[in-house]
Amino acid sequence: MKYGITTEELSRSYCEQKILKVYKEIGFDAVDYSYDIHAVPNSVYDQDDYLDYAKNLKLAAVEAGIAIHQMHAPLYHRRIDMPLTKEDQQEEKFLKKMTKRGFEIAEILGCHYMVMHPRKMRFYDQIGAKEKARSYNLQMFREYEALARKHHVQIALFSYHPQTHMPVDTVFRTAEEIVSYLEELNSDVFVACLDTGHANINGISAAHMVKVLNQHLKVLHVHDNYAALDQHLLCGYGTIDWNAFSQSLHDIRFDGVISLETSAMCTHLPEISCLDYARLAFRTVSNLVK
DSSP states (O other): OEEEEEGGGGTTTSOHHHHHHHHHHHTOOEEEEOGGGGOSTTSGGGSTTHHHHHHHHHHHHHHHTOEEEEEEOOOOOSOTTSOOOHHHHHHHHHHHHHHHHHHHHHHHHTOOEEEEOOOOOSOTTSTTHHHHHHHHHHHHHHHTHHHHHHTTOEEEEEOOOOSSSSOOOOTTOSHHHHHHHHTTSOTTTEEEEEEHHHHHHTTOOHHHHHHHHGGGEEEEEBOBOOSSSOOOBOTTSSSOOHHHHHHHHHHTTOOSEEEEOOGGGGTTSOHHHHHHHHHHHHHHHHHHOO
16 A cells, blocks of 8 residues: 655645655655645745746655655635625636646646545535536536646546535535546546545445445545544544455555545644654554555
8 A cells, every 4th residue: 555645734834845755754655735725816826937836846756755646626615506706706717727727737746636526506405406516517527628638637526525413415425426427527537536534424434435436436535533524533533444444445456545634633733743743644544544
């Protein structure tokens, strides 16, 4: 198995070039590049020289000997069944620009997977809502297909979680729905990303999700919770059955990266403790999921 972690865990403590070196020294093989945290006005990727920054980051990864395996596309928060305000329109335009830039940046970084959320609806239980959401999302994903091909990037479709204390029907809640989307999209571009924490909130075992996604599964977001909120805890600090999850990966012969997404563990820690956490995270995941 190969092991990875998001760059966000140490983003408050070190520059990104240093983060790559630190993770490699700890033992990680790869990183999940938290590009989405840069999807704000005046960030390094909202500058004219954004490609130079990406090239320097790639050089740092090569020097450190660590792969940039996957990255997050910017997140669209507005529900598609709500009217657009002027501010919403400006945000949508900006996020679309940053998403398009992401593919170009991914190619420079040698990053093969761009993880993308589906767009969601506020009133998903209304008649016709599921069909509307499906039509909208398929069209949106296809809009980025040519760009993904141009930059040799695959788009990993990503499960969604509701902020609730019980499973709620929503876009991409189940692995079966993700597969149904993938069957309508071109397999050379579109693959699946499994988020273990979101599956747990939705009342579905991560092991079952792996079994259903099977050959479509190329990207993982690995973290734990108590099946209530998206807590982004380290494996073993919540209620997910990690033995079953690990076995399911072996069953489908998964050969990708076990990539942690546990930045919440560092939110309230001092900088030196974030480094200690990264060491703990590597030891924990490499022993629990192997």
